[in-house]
Amino acid sequence: xxxxxxxxxxxxxxxxxxxxxxxxxxxxxxxxxxxxxxxxxxxxxxxxxxxxxxxxxxxxxxxxxxxxxxxxxxxxxxxxxxxxxxxxxxxxxxxxxxxxxxxxxxxxxxxxxxxxxxxxx
Amino acid sequence: xxxxxxxxxxxxxxxxxxxxxxxxxxxxxxxxxxxxxxxxxxxxxxxxxxxxxxxxxxxxxxxxxxxxxxxxxxxxxxxxxxxxxxxxxxxxxxxxxxxxxxxxxxxxx
Numbered sequence: 630x631x632x633x634x635x636x637x638x639x640x641x642x643x644x645x646x647x648x649x650x651x652x653x654x655x656x657x658x659x660x661x662x663x664x665x666x667x668x669x670x671x672x673x674x675x676x677x678x679x680x681x682x683x684x685x686x687x688x689x690x691x692x693x694x695x696x697x698x699x700x701x702x703x704x705x706x707x708x709x710x711x712x713x714x715x716x717x718x719x720x721x722x723x724x725x726x727x728x729x730x731x732x733x734x735x736x737x738x739x740x741x742x743x744x745x746x747x748x749x750x
Numbered sequence: 751x752x753x754x755x756x757x758x759x760x761x762x763x764x765x766x767x768x769x770x771x772x773x774x775x776x777x778x779x780x781x782x783x784x785x786x787x788x789x790x791x792x793x794x795x796x797x798x799x800x801x802x803x804x805x806x807x808x809x810x811x812x813x814x815x816x817x818x819x820x821x822x823x824x825x826x827x828x829x830x831x832x833x834x835x836x837x838x839x840x841x842x843x844x845x846x847x848x849x850x851x852x853x854x855x856x857x858x859x
Contacts, residue, residue, distance in 0.1 A: 736799045741793065
């Protein structure tokens with residue numbers, strides 16, 4: 630069965646960076662994309678960006694351009710999301726999700742369990 | 751960026767009743783529209799994609815309709831496990847940025 634297992638919760642200081650991992654299993658990793666979605670406490674869902682696990686192409690949300698980098702390691706079927714220059718409003722649960730489309734970001738058919746990132750001084 | 755607007759923000763429904771949720775796009779997204787269900791403390795779950803295609807394992811009481819800028823998610827007879835927050839999401843070809851609606855909370859009346 631398809632599974633996405635994310636790394637554990639993080640507490641970071643403002644200005645620091647965080648890198649969240651997402652290990653995929655149960656499907657051919659390079660046949661899909663991975664999107665990252667975050668959810669601030671009590672708020673809705675915000676799409677952060679997408680990476681093709683096939684060729685590494687990326688597409689980031691405009692508001693995060695320059696602060697976010699998404700990568701994959703096909704040898705371990707793992708996706709990574711790094712967010713830099715953290716601010717308090719980056720406090721959120723971060724989800725990875727399998728993206729049903731490989732050429733561009735699409736819709737998300739399987740989700741990781743979420744990783745809470747808390748930014749606090 | 752395509753702005754997705756959901757209505758109402760909260761819908762109070764009795765078990766067994768029908769629920770109708772709306773989602774409007776600020777420009778046409780054709781049929782590139784998905785719906786998700788999220789329960790407290792859980793990751794979202796894909797319900798509908800392509801505006802009207804149920805995802806694997808989704809009960810037939812969930813149905814989606816619409817195209818262009820106006821979309822509807824209907825739950826024909828609400829079960830206790832259906833009380834949750836529902837989000838629409840567009841994945842139109844251009845612009846490449848994906849956006850969600852702000853969500854509709856379906857609560858017990």
